[in-house]
Amino acid sequence: MSGFFGPPARLSVVSFTRDLSTASGSQAVTGVGFLPRAIVFIGSNSASTIWPTVGVIAALSGSKGAISSFSNGYTETNPLLPVVNTGGGNYQQGGISSYDADGFTISWTKNGTPTGTATFYALCFA
Numbered sequence: 001m002s003g004f005f006g007p008p009a010r011l012s013v014v015s016f017t018r019d020l021s022t023a024s025g026s027q028a029v030t031g032v033g034f035l036p037r038a039i040v041f042i043g044s045n046s047a048s049t050i051w052p053t054v055g056v057i058a059a060l061s062g063s064k065g066a067i068s069s070f071s072n073g074y075t076e077t078n079p080l081l082p083v084v085n086t087g088g089g090n091y092q093q094g095g096i097s098s099y100d101a102d103g104f105t106i107s108w109t110k111n112g113t114p115t116g117t118a119t120f121y122a123l124c125f126a
Contacts, residue, residue, distance in 0.1 A: 010034055010126035014103065020045060020092050020114035027094075029122065030103040036124040039096075039104065043120035090114040 012032045090112035097107040103124075 032103040040123040
């Protein structure tokens with residue numbers, strides 16, 4: 001059986017966390033099982049006020065696609081991961097720095113003094 005545009009896409013779901021108090025830096029996410037071509041992110045933080053966040057990134061011909069994130073009424077449209085906002089201008093925001101054979105690497109930027117742990121689920125498509 002084939003999909004609308006050809007064979008069914010391979011997909012994999014991985015979960016990962018980010019300690020929001022951690023300094024800016026890279027985070028490798030593995031366990032996907034293939035080189036992702038598009039990723040849908042869903043996540044939230046563990047703070048007392050939880051801001052859900054959703055994002056989509058497509059890697060077409062090695063480039064980064066657009067993302068839409070919704071965090072405390074915030075919308076971002078650029079090749080970044082969803083903002084994890086803990087209020088008062090304290091947040092972590094990341095961008096995909098590489099798509100890897102078994103996952104992807106995120107470059108995080110910390111702003112202010114966010115606290116808590118963000119948990120993400122990444123639906124990866126081959």
